[in-house]
Amino acid sequence: MKNTVVDISALCDNRGIQPPGTEGDYGFNIWSNTFPAEELPEPGSLVPVAGVPFEFPARPAPGGDNIRCRGQLVPVPPGDYDWLYLLGAAERRTEDQVLLHYRDGTVRAEWLRMSDFWPQTEARFGEPLAFRTSAMRYPRHTHPAHAPSIWQQRVPVTVPGEITAVRLPDNPAMHVFALTLGTDLEARRAS
Amino acid sequence: MRVELAPVRYWRHDLGHCLHTTAGVLLDHHGLDPIEVLGAWWGFHYPGDLRREEYYLPGAAESLFTGLAPHHRISSRWHTPADAETGWREVRAQLLAGRPVAVAADNFHLPFRPAYRDVHTNHLLTVYGFDDEAGQVLVADPVPPAFQGAVPLAEFTAARDSGNPVKHDRDLFFTANPIGNRWLELTVEDRQPAFDQDFFRHVLTENQRGFTDPADRATSGLSGLRTFLTSTIDALADDAGLVDEMFVVIGPVLAVAGLHAEYLAMAGRRFDDHRLLECARLVDRVCHHWAALRIAVATCRADRAAAVPSLRRRAQRLLTEHELVLTEIDRVLA
Numbered sequence: 407m408k409n410t411v412v413d414i415s416a417l418c419d420n421r422g423i424q425p426p427g428t429e430g431d432y433g434f435n436i437w438s439n440t441f442p443a444e445e446l447p448e449p450g451s452l453v454p455v456a457g458v459p460f461e462f463p464a465r466p467a468p469g470g471d472n473i474r475c476r477g478q479l480v481p482v483p484p485g486d487y488d489w490l491y492l493l494g495a496a497e498r499r500t501e502d503q504v505l506l507h508y509r510d511g512t513v514r515a516e517w518l519r520m521s522d523f524w525p526q527t528e529a530r531f532g533e534p535l536a537f538r539t540s541a542m543r544y545p546r547h548t549h550p551a552h553a554p555s556i557w558q559q560r561v562p563v564t565v566p567g568e569i570t571a572v573r574l575p576d577n578p579a580m581h582v583f584a585l586t587l588g589t590d591l592e593a594r595r596a597s
Numbered sequence: 598m599r600v601e602l603a604p605v606r607y608w609r610h611d612l613g614h615c616l617h618t619t620a621g622v623l624l625d626h627h628g629l630d631p632i633e634v635l636g637a638w639w640g641f642h643y644p645g646d647l648r649r650e651e652y653y654l655p656g657a658a659e660s661l662f663t664g665l666a667p668h669h670r671i672s673s674r675w676h677t678p679a680d681a682e683t684g685w686r687e688v689r690a691q692l693l694a695g696r697p698v699a700v701a702a703d704n705f706h707l708p709f710r711p712a713y714r715d716v717h718t719n720h721l722l723t724v725y726g727f728d729d730e731a732g733q734v735l736v737a738d739p740v741p742p743a744f745q746g747a748v749p750l751a752e753f754t755a756a757r758d759s760g761n762p763v764k765h766d767r768d769l770f771f772t773a774n775p776i777g778n779r780w781l782e783l784t785v786e787d788r789q790p791a792f793d794q795d796f797f798r799h800v801l802t803e804n805q806r807g808f809t810d811p812a813d814r815a816t817s818g819l820s821g822l823r824t825f826l827t828s829t830i831d832a833l834a835d836d837a838g839l840v841d842e843m844f845v846v847i848g849p850v851l852a853v854a855g856l857h858a859e860y861l862a863m864a865g866r867r868f869d870d871h872r873l874l875e876c877a878r879l880v881d882r883v884c885h886h887w888a889a890l891r892i893a894v895a896t897c898r899a900d901r902a903a904a905v906p907s908l909r910r911r912a913q914r915l916l917t918e919h920e921l922v923l924t925e926i927d928r929v930l931a
Contacts, residue, residue, distance in 0.1 A: 436895040474896075476907075498612065498851070498888040526741040527611050542711075549711040552742045576907055579892035 407592070409459050409491075411452065412482050412585040415467035420474040420581060423463055424543050434472070434523070434554075434581065435497045438545050441554060445539040455558045456534040458491045460584040472583045475502075477576035482587060484509060484570045489588040490516075490561040493537075495523030495554070495581055499530040502575030504561060509568040516561050520580050523554045533557035556583060601726035601735055602626070602697050609739040610635075612855030612884060614848055615721040616652035618739050619699045620665055622723045626697055627785045629669075633792050636860025637668040637800045639853060639880070640807040641822040647842055649774040652701070652721035654849050656816075662783060668800050670786035673699075677779050681758040684778030685750070688724055691782070697725040699781040703759035706752050707736075709744035717761045719774050721781075797864050801930055804857075808923055819919065826912040834902035843894045851887040854880055872929050879922045886915035 422434030425443040432440050443463075447453050450465040463471045472494075473480075490504070499522045503515040519531040525542060529535070537556045541548050563569065574582065608621035608631050621631030642656035642664075657664020662673035678684035691698045704712035704720050712718055726735035733747040757778045790796045811818030816825075825846070833839045858880035865873030890911045897904035 436892060496888070497892050500885040500888040501882065502885070502889065522611060524611075524741060526609075526743060530611065544711055544715065546715055547711075549742070552711060575889075576910070577889040577893075578896050579889050 407457075408589040410483055410485060410487070410587040410589075411459055411461050412480065412587060413461060413465060414473060414480060414582065414585050415464040416469075417473050417478050417480060418464050418467050418470040420472050421470040422581060422583075423471045426548070429545075432543075433545075434495075439554070440543040441537075441556070442539050442541055442543055442548060445541075446537060455493065455536045458558070458586055458588065460491070460493050460536075460586050462493055462536075462584040464584065472581045473574065475574040475577050475580040475582060478574050479507075480572045480574060480585065482569060482572060482585075484568050485587060486566060486589060487563050487569050487587040488566075488590040488593070489563065490559075490572065491586045491588055492518070492559040492561070492582050493556055493584040494518075494520050494559050495556045495583075496520040497579045497581075498522050498524075500577060500579045501531075502577040502580065504575060505573035506563060506569050507571040507573065509570050512567065513573075514565055516564065518559060518561050518575060518580070520559055521555070521557050523556065523581075525552045525554050527555070529555075529557055531559075533559055599726070599728040599730070600692050602692065602695060603725075605697060605723065605725040605735075605737050605745070607737075607739045607743060607745065609741075609743070610852070610856055610859065612888075613852040614651050615738070615740050616654060616661065616849065617665070617852050617856065619652070619721045619723050620662065622737050622739065623697060623699060623783055624671075624785070626725075627783075629785070629789060630792075632856065632859050632863055634666045634669050634671065634789075636856040636858075636863070638666060639804050639857035640818070641825075641850065642811075642817045643821065643825055643846055644813075644816045647845060649841075649845065650701070650719045650721075651848075652719075653845060655846055661781065668796075668803065669789055671789075672784045674782045674784075675779055676782060677777055681754050681778055684757055684780065685754060688780050689727060691780075692724065692727060696783075697723055698783065700724050700757055701776045701779040701781075702753070702756035703761050703776050704756070705761075705764075706756035706759060707738075708748060708752060709738070709742065711742065716764055717759065719761055719776060724780075792864075792867070794868060797868070798930065801926055805923060805926060805930065819916075819923070822919070823916055826916065830905060830908045830912060833897070833908070834905055837898070837901065840894055840898055840901070844891060847887055847891045847894070851884055851891060854884045854887060858884060870929075872925070876922060876925050876929060879918065879925055883915060883919050883922060886911060886918060890915060 421432045424432040424440035449463045501519040521529040536558045541550045542552045654664045662671045704710035705717045722738040732750045734753045737745045759776045808819045814820040861877035
C-alpha cells in the first residue's frame with residue numbers, strides 16, 4: 407500500500423485535545439469535553455493506526471486540532487487512490503456522504519460512517535480503535551476511568567481516477583482528526 | 598435493615614438517554630426484554646410540552662412508560678412528595694415491598710457522576726435497595742460512566758431535593774428545573790404480548806397508522822414531525838429559545854428511532870425476514886440524520902440565521918428518508 411498523508415491543519419476549526427491545566431476555547435463536543443493531550447502523540451507526529459500512517463494530532467494550527475465537518479473542501483495531492491483513511495469520532499454515531507472530486511470534473515459520492523466518541527460506547531461501524539484515553543476532560547476537571555475513543559474510518563474509492571479534492575459532509579456531529587489516502591499497489595499488480 | 602432487590606442488571610442502548618436506560622433496567626427486572634418493549638413503538642408526538650429534564654419524552658409527561666411502550670401493558674405515575682423526608686420514606690416503602698423505582702436526581706450531588714460538585718442537571722436512575730445501618734442507598738445508572746452500587750443516603754437525598762440551579766455554563770439544557778424529590782412508580786401487568794408474528798404485525802400497522810393518520814396532524818405523525826421541523830427552523834433566527842427546544846426534543850426522538858431500528862433487526866433475525874433487516878437499516882439512517890441535526894442545532898447559537906439553510910437541507914433529507922422507511926414498511930405489511 408502506498409500512503410499519502412494529507413496535512414489538514416489549515417482546515418481545523420475545533421479544539422478537541424486539551425493539555426492539562428489549560429482553560430479557554432476547548433471543547434470537542436457540545437458539552438466542552440476534550441481528550442487529554444498528555445495521553446496522545448505530540449502534534450504533527452506520524453503515527454500508524456491499523457497499518458496506516460497518519461499525521462496525528464494535526465500540526466499546530468490556530469483553528470484547532472480537528473475539523474468539525476461543515477462541508478469543507480479538502481484539497482489533496484492529485485493521485486489515483488483506492489481508499490480514504492480517516493481518524494475521526496462523532497457526537498453520537500452518524501453517517502453521511504463525502505464527495506470525491508476528480509481531475510476531469512467528475513464528482514462521486516461515497517459513504518463515511520463514524521462511530522461515537524463517548525466512553526463505554528463501541529464502534530457501530532466496525533472501525534478499528536485508533537486511540538482511547540483513560541480519562542475525559544471537562545471544563546473544570548478531568549474525570550478518570552471515563553475513556554473516550556477516536557476511530558479509524560475507511561472510505562472506498564469505487565471508481566478509479568485521479569482525485570484532487572474531498573468535500574467533507576455538512577454534518578457537524580462528525581469530527582476528522584487526520585486523513586491519509588491509500589493506493590493499493592499489490593491489488594493493482596495482481597489485476 | 599438492608600434490602601437489595603434482584604435482578605438489577607446493566608442495560609443501555611447507545612442512542613438512548615437516562616430515560617430509556619432506566620426504563621430498560623426496570624423492564625429487565627420485571628423479566629421483559631427492553632428492546633422488545635422499548636423498541637416496539639416508533640412515532641412522533643410533540644404537543645409543545647417541553648420539560649428541561651434528561652428523561653423528557655415529548656407528549657408523555659404524566660405517564661412516561663405509557664409513552665415509551667404504548668403497545669404493552671405498562672404504565673407509570675410520577676409521585677411528588679412534599680419534602681425530602683417524605684420522598685425517602687415513599688421510595689423506601691416501595692423497596693421494602695420489592696419494587697425498584699426510578700428517581701429524578703441532580704448529578705451535582707452524585708459522587709459517581711462527572712458533574713459531581715461541578716454542574717447541575719436533571720437525571721433519572723434506578724433505586725434498588727438500601728442499608729439503614731450504613732446510611733446507604735443502592736442505585737443503578739448505566740449511563741456512562743456506568744455505576745451500580747451504594748451511595749450515601751445524605752448525598753442521594755441532596756440530589757433528589759436539589760433546586761437544580763444554573764451554575765457555570767454547561768448543562769444548560771437540563772438545569773433550572775427543581776428535582777422536587779420526584780419518583781416514578783412503574784406498573785407492569787403480568788400478561789404481556791408475546792413477540793410473535795401476529796403481534797409484530799399489529800405493532801407495525803399501528804405505528805404506520807400513527808405516522809400517516811394521526812389524531813392531531815399538527816402535533817403528531819409524519820405531518821406533525823414536518824411541522825415541528827419546518828416551523829422551528831423557520832423561526833430559529835428570531836428566537837434563541839428554539840435552540841434548546843429543538844435539542845431537547847430531538848434527544849428522545851433519536852433514542853426512540855434507534856431502539857425501533859434494533860427492534861426491526863431483532864424481528865428480522867427472529868422471523869428470518871431480510872426485508873425487515875433492510876427496514877432496520879433504513880431506520881438507522883434516519884437516526885443518523887437526527888444525530889447530525891441535533892448537533893447542528895446545538896452548535897448554531899453564535900449565528901443562528903447562518904445555520905438555517907443547512908438545517909433546512911438536513912431536515913428535508915431526514916423527512917425524505919423517513920417517508921422512504923414508511924413506504925418500505927408498507928411493502929412488508931402488504
